[in-house]
Amino acid sequence: MLGARDVVPDSSTADILLAAADCFMERGYSATSVDDVARRLGATKGRIYHHFPSKSALFAGVFQFGMDRIFDAIEPYRNLPGPAVDRWKRIAFVHTNRMMKSKTLARVVWEGVEMHLRGATTPEQRVVLDGLVKYRNSYSDIFRETIVQARDEGDFNFEDPAITVQSMFMALNSPIFWYVPRPGEDDEHVHAIARQIVTFAYRGLGGKGELDL
Amino acid sequence: MLGARDVVPDSSTADILLAAADCFMERGYSATSVDDVARRLGATKGRIYHHFPSKSALFAGVFQFGMDRIFDAIEPYRNLPGPAVDRWKRIAFVHTNRMMKSKTLARVVWEGVEMHLRGATTPEQRVVLDGLVKYRNSYSDIFRETIVQARDEGDFNFEDPAITVQSMFMALNSPIFWYVPRPGEDDEHVHAIARQIVTFAYRGLGGKGELDL
DNA sequence: CAAAGAACATACTACCCAGTATGTTGTCAA
DNA sequence: TTGACAACATACTGGGTAGTATGTTCTTTG
Numbered sequence: 001m002l003g004a005r006d007v008v009p010d011s012s013t014a015d016i017l018l019a020a021a022d023c024f025m026e027r028g029y030s031a032t033s034v035d036d037v038a039r040r041l042g043a044t045k046g047r048i049y050h051h052f053p054s055k056s057a058l059f060a061g062v063f064q065f066g067m068d069r070i071f072d073a074i075e076p077y078r079n080l081p082g083p084a085v086d087r088w089k090r091i092a093f094v095h096t097n098r099m100m101k102s103k104t105l106a107r108v109v110w111e112g113v114e115m116h117l118r119g120a121t122t123p124e125q126r127v128v129l130d131g132l133v134k135y136r137n138s139y140s141d142i143f144r145e146t147i148v149q150a151r152d153e154g155d156f157n158f159e160d161p162a163i164t165v166q167s168m169f170m171a172l173n174s175p176i177f178w179y180v181p182r183p184g185e186d187d188e189h190v191h192a193i194a195r196q197i198v199t200f201a202y203r204g205l206g207g208k209g210e211l212d213l
Numbered sequence: 214m215l216g217a218r219d220v221v222p223d224s225s226t227a228d229i230l231l232a233a234a235d236c237f238m239e240r241g242y243s244a245t246s247v248d249d250v251a252r253r254l255g256a257t258k259g260r261i262y263h264h265f266p267s268k269s270a271l272f273a274g275v276f277q278f279g280m281d282r283i284f285d286a287i288e289p290y291r292n293l294p295g296p297a298v299d300r301w302k303r304i305a306f307v308h309t310n311r312m313m314k315s316k317t318l319a320r321v322v323w324e325g326v327e328m329h330l331r332g333a334t335t336p337e338q339r340v341v342l343d344g345l346v347k348y349r350n351s352y353s354d355i356f357r358e359t360i361v362q363a364r365d366e367g368d369f370n371f372e373d374p375a376i377t378v379q380s381m382f383m384a385l386n387s388p389i390f391w392y393v394p395r396p397g398e399d400d401e402h403v404h405a406i407a408r409q410i411v412t413f414a415y416r417g418l419g420g421k422g423e424l425d426l
Numbered sequence: 427c428a429a430a431g432a433a434c435a436t437a438c439t440a441c442c443c444a445g446t447a448t449g450t451t452g453t454c455a456a
Numbered sequence: 457t458t459g460a461c462a463a464c465a466t467a468c469t470g471g472g473t474a475g476t477a478t479g480t481t482c483t484t485t486g
Contacts, residue, residue, distance in 0.1 A: 200381070
């Protein structure tokens with residue numbers, strides 16, 4: 001698998017990654033200082049630079065960590081037998097749920113892709129980000145292949161797959177920008193939101209009838 | 214109109230705004246230095262600080278300028294008589310086209326909203342951004358009211374308007390992230406892309422039949 | 427138990443950058 | 457013509473920040 005997880009982070013490293021994810025989400029990459037992350041950890045820079053060679057490597061670590069979590073969500077369903085449209089319903093639904101449940105990490109992944117599109121700063125930083133974005137593209141390829149197959153099977157209906165998959169993904173990802181988790185909220189509430197978003201995308205793709213989730 | 218254009222920028226100020234928009238789009242707000250903007254202008258900081266009191270004020274200026282352009286696009290159609298669904302088709306189409314034709318400004322507006330959601334830095338910066346985001350919300354309200362009305366008229370079909378309008382907007386806005394203008398490309402190509410995106414959103418909203426654009 | 431290294435903290439440096447203070451040039455009105 | 461002001465450029469400062477160099481403590485291993 002392209003650039004997939006090479007190392008499982010130990011406990012201390014994982015704490016750093018999560019704290020960094022919080023900071024990157026709240027202020028964005030360049031507005032976040034390494035000291036900010038350390039402060040949130042109740043530690044100092046020394047700890048972070050002991051585990052990561054640079055700020056950009058830290059960001060890459062969060063990106064990787066986040067993509068792993070996102071991949072995990074759809075993994076059980078991505079090879080389901082049967083019509084492609086049913087497979088799409090499953091992975092679209094778990095994906096959208098994961099966007100809300102792991103909103104912080106999802107936002108960092110998003111910013112990583114944005115950074116890549118803008119053209120990251122230094123050359124070697126670029127190489128790292130390139131690999132990660134390929135990893136992320138292999139993810140969206142899963143969706144692309146699924147909807148194209150579903151179209152071939154007569155369940156979906158659209159023109160350009162490139163444009164359509166982008167529209168679909170934006171809709172599915174949208175909650176990372178506006179969803180605010182409430183304290184003590186049950187999973188059913190998140191499911192209800194996901195259901196409406198997936199319904200929107202399902203119809204947008206040309207799906208017929210109701211979808212049962 | 215809430216926080217609408219109070220001043221029309223003179224030529225020199227407009228040049229600064231456009232250069233700033235380019236920089237903010239390429240590197241993001243905090244990664245862009247005032248010197249970067251000046252360099253792109255072939256000028257120095259002095260020129261910028263002569264027209265804007267601070268970097269955040271410069272950003273606010275670009276935001277306002279961008280929102281004005283976006284409002285302009287739908288202005289001729291927002292009060293069209295007839296069924297709401299037809300009005301929606303028009304404004305959705307011109308909106309999506311504007312996203313591509315004014316991609317740079319649209320991206321800055323997007324980042325402004327993101328900054329606001331994150332909670333902008335200083336208090337007085339917050340006040341300015343609050344006003345601008347209200348301006349921008351009055352824009353999305355137009356869409357919200359339109360789709361709700363169209364639902365009442367039986368042309369659309371969805372559950373929660375808040376969730377649906379977000380999904381719809383994300384789909385319509387998506388090209389600001391992936392559309393790359395080709396040199397010497399004709400408007401018809403942009404129209405074709407916009408048509409597919411609007412079709413996706415139209416179906417997503419529960420619209421029936423084909424839409425003629 | 428000693429020594430070596432892991433896992434940090436502390437202290438420091440060089441640089442970038444927002445903002446300011448001040449100089450310079452052109453224009454326009456009286 | 458002159459003075460006043462607009463529209464910049466130049467020069468400088470203070471604070472923040474990535475990265476480094478060097479302790480310090482604790483754990484592991486022979």
